[in-house]
Amino acid sequence: METVLILGATSDIAIAIVKKFASKKYNIQLAARNPAQLEPIKSDIKIRYGVECDAFAFDALQFSTHALFFETLKPIPNVTITVFGVMDEEDKAFDSWQLTQRMIDTNYTGAVSILNIAAKHYNEQKKGAIIGVSSVAGDRGRASKLIYGSSKAAFNAYLSGLRNKYFKSGIHVMTVKPGFVYTRMTEDLNLPKLLTSTPDEVAEIIYAGFSKKKNIIYVKWFWRYIMLIIKMIPEFQFKKMKL
Amino acid sequence: MKKQIANWGNYPAIEADEASFVFDDQLNNLIRKGESFIARGNGRCYGDASLSERTISTLKYDKILSFDKENGIFECQSGITLDQVLTVIVPAGWFLPVTPGTKFITIGGGLASDVHGKNHHVDGSISNHVIEMDVVLASDEVITCSPDNCPDLFEATLGGMGLTGVISRVKIRLKKIETSMIRQKQVKAANLQELIGLFEAYKDYTYSVAWIDCLKKGTHFGRSILMLGEHATVDDLAGVQKNDPLKLPKNKQITFPFNLPSWVLNKFSVKAFNFLYYTKNFKKEINNIVSYEPFFYPLDAILHWNRMYGKAGFVQYQFVLPLDAGQGLIEILERIADEGLGSFLAVLKVFGKQESIISFPKEGYTLALDFPVRKGLLTFLDELDRLVLKYHGRLYMSKDARMKPEMLVAGYPELEKFKAIIKKYNPEGKIRSVQSDRLLLTSCS
Structure with missing residues (x-):
């Protein structure tokens, strides 16, 4: 049986992804800052799906711990999925270097740190899969998502570079770009119903994309075209717009 | 953001905020926020029992904590629906000891209503089969109650329409079956x-x-x-x-x-x-x-x-x-x-x-x-x-x-006792619903 590692396992999207892979009989490794919190998820996955499930401590910001964390996993997972990320209010983050740095370090530096390690392992074994859950916000820099968007843009560039670097080694690297998602973080927002997915839909689409070895997937598919239009607006025009 | 919610009868409908939680500390934070609220499961009661201007949804608090397949003891968080429970227990040879006419209710909602089924004359209501449960009070204190431990809270929570506190963890005894x-x-x-x-x-x-x-x-x-x-x-x-x-x-x-x-x-x-x-x-x-x-x-x-x-x-x-x-x-x-x-x-x-x-x-x-x-x-x-x-x-x-x-008042001879227990565990009426206010269970007027 194959094993999936989920980094940032406490979010609604992560829990949905875990359930999807467990329902397909993957063993699960959950990782989050506070593993004690993961106990109910662990028992739930084991009982519902009859697969193995373990919980580990992982802090995206503690870069120096990442190598030991990954190398001591038993077994080394066949699939590594990063779901962790921080999205602070942009105005607050802009006013505070501490918040800005935390956002960049979590969304970009932390992800690069752990995925470098995973990718090297997979390269040695000539197999393995990496799924990075990023965001449509990384497709073009906008005032309303200044720091978050740029951290995700960097992450997108990293994932596409990684895909290129290890293509010949047979490592599958998939970039996931969700648009609006109904989660605990967004329940106070008035999201447009037609454009918004549920965490379960995100998980379905991720699993389908993973099975078909896709490179870049949008959730849902039409976000690809929405973002295409947004990317096509000339910069002299774009800079005047409020998006 | 306020949105319109109603329970299964679509009557009445009210504007309400709905917040959910996945982990215990998130529930505590929601309770500590101060404003009054009522817990809400899958909205399958018919009227206004789980309606309030602020509701706390248990639907994401739906994890199975343990399942003893030998003895048929099932422990879970309150937001899981009977539908999900059945898909796990039936293949293992167990059934719900009591089930109402829909499987789309949450366990927490079922206990708060003390639901009955077609077997009431033989097996009683669901409260007969609860071993213990955790109730999170308005003060955010968690109390584990059972027939022996805090029996007043246990009894008043079963059928108490969520007014004593938020039912968080539930342990029940299942019924053995040979076939589905x-x-x-x-x-x-x-x-x-x-x-x-x-x-x-x-x-x-x-x-x-x-x-x-x-x-x-x-x-x-x-x-x-x-x-x-x-x-x-x-x-x-x-x-x-x-x-x-x-x-x-x-x-x-x-x-x-x-x-x-x-x-x-x-x-x-x-x-x-x-x-x-x-x-x-x-x-x-x-x-x-x-x-x-x-x-x-x-x-x-x-x-x-x-x-x-x-x-x-x-x-x-x-x-x-x-x-x-x-x-x-x-x-x-x-x-x-x-x-x-x-x-x-x-x-x-x-x-x-x-x-x-x-x-x-x-x-x-x-x-x-x-x-x-x-x-x-x-x-x-x-x-x-x-x-x-x-x-x-x-x-x-x-x-x-x-x-x-x-x-x-006329139908429930023990109502004063129930009210006294609410007063003890929910003294300021912080946990309240449109129904509890209407029935003067939580409002003083």
Whole structure:
């Protein structure tokens, strides 16, 4: 049986992804800052799906711990999925270097740190899969998502570079770009119903994309075209717009 | 962000904030926020019991914590639905000890309503099968209660409509089954007298419930179908079924696509429906083996069936009368037939004995009916209330959207005790619902 590692396992999207892979009989490794919190998820996955499930401590910001964390996993997972990320209010983050740095370090530096390690392992074994859950916000820099968007843009560039670097080694690297998602973080927002997915839909689409070895997937598919239009607006025009 | 929410009857609908939680500390943070609230599960109570300007949704708090397959002990968080529980326990040879007529309720909601099923006369309500539970109080303190530990909190929480605190963790005892099938018997009764005789004659059946055509008058007044069932044993099964006796039923659901305009349901269309439903059973008696789904959850096959009653919604009226009040049953049914206010579902069941502070079931006949919300309905229901009181009956709070506080006082002799326990654990009335305010359980006025 194959094993999936989920980094940032406490979010609604992560829990949905875990359930999807467990329902397909993957063993699960959950990782989050506070593993004690993961106990109910662990028992739930084991009982519902009859697969193995373990919980580990992982802090995206503690870069120096990442190598030991990954190398001591038993077994080394066949699939590594990063779901962790921080999205602070942009105005607050802009006013505070501490918040800005935390956002960049979590969304970009932390992800690069752990995925470098995973990718090297997979390269040695000539197999393995990496799924990075990023965001449509990384497709073009906008005032309303200044720091978050740029951290995700960097992450997108990293994932596409990684895909290129290890293509010949047979490592599958998939970039996931969700648009609006109904989660605990967004329940106070008035999201447009037609454009918004549920965490379960995100998980379905991720699993389908993973099975078909896709490179870049949008959730849902039409976000690809929405973002295409947004990317096509000339910069002299774009800079005047409020998006 | 406020959005419009309503429970299953679509009446009443209110503007509310809804916040959810996945982890214990998130629930504590929501409770500590200060404003008053009520916990809400899957919104399958019918009226306003889980409505409040601020609701805390338990739906994401749905993890299974342990399952002892040897002894049938199941421990979970309160937001899991019975539907999800069944998919885990049935293949392992266990069943819910008590289930209401829908599997789309949460365990927490089921305990807060102290739900009953077709086996009440044998197994009692769900509260009989709870080993222990955690309740998070308005002060955010967590108390583990059981029949021996904080029994006052335990008793008042079962059937207490969420007013003592938020039920968070639940441990229940399951029922052993050999197969996922039910050995069913359906018997037709030409009138109410005959039906009551049949209930008596078949009282040893674990599951029993009757569907009544309440628009029929004269000699066929109260014509009905009595549905009885037992969990089938492996020996009851034949052929292929024997190879996989604990198989889960296939999902065959259809969705009721839109709100039906209110004129569609009238005296004539409901009469026609009831006629078809009654005559589809040609024989006096039918015996067969069916999956547990159609037996326990016939209406769950149609998602959003509540849309049948239109945008204005409906009120479900469920009361219980003591066993010696057969006359009262007749009087109320006659009154409903006269009014012709149209009810698809009139469900009759016999309750066994039950002692509790605030739970609905007590020994007697319980009848549940749906009434589409129309002009004059509320006045009519007030009239029915008077009849229910005349025969010493009471109403079910989980179905209720409109009763007056006097009706609750008259029906529940232990109400003062219940109120005192609420005061003890929820002293400032921080946990409150539209219903609890209406029934003066949490408001001082």
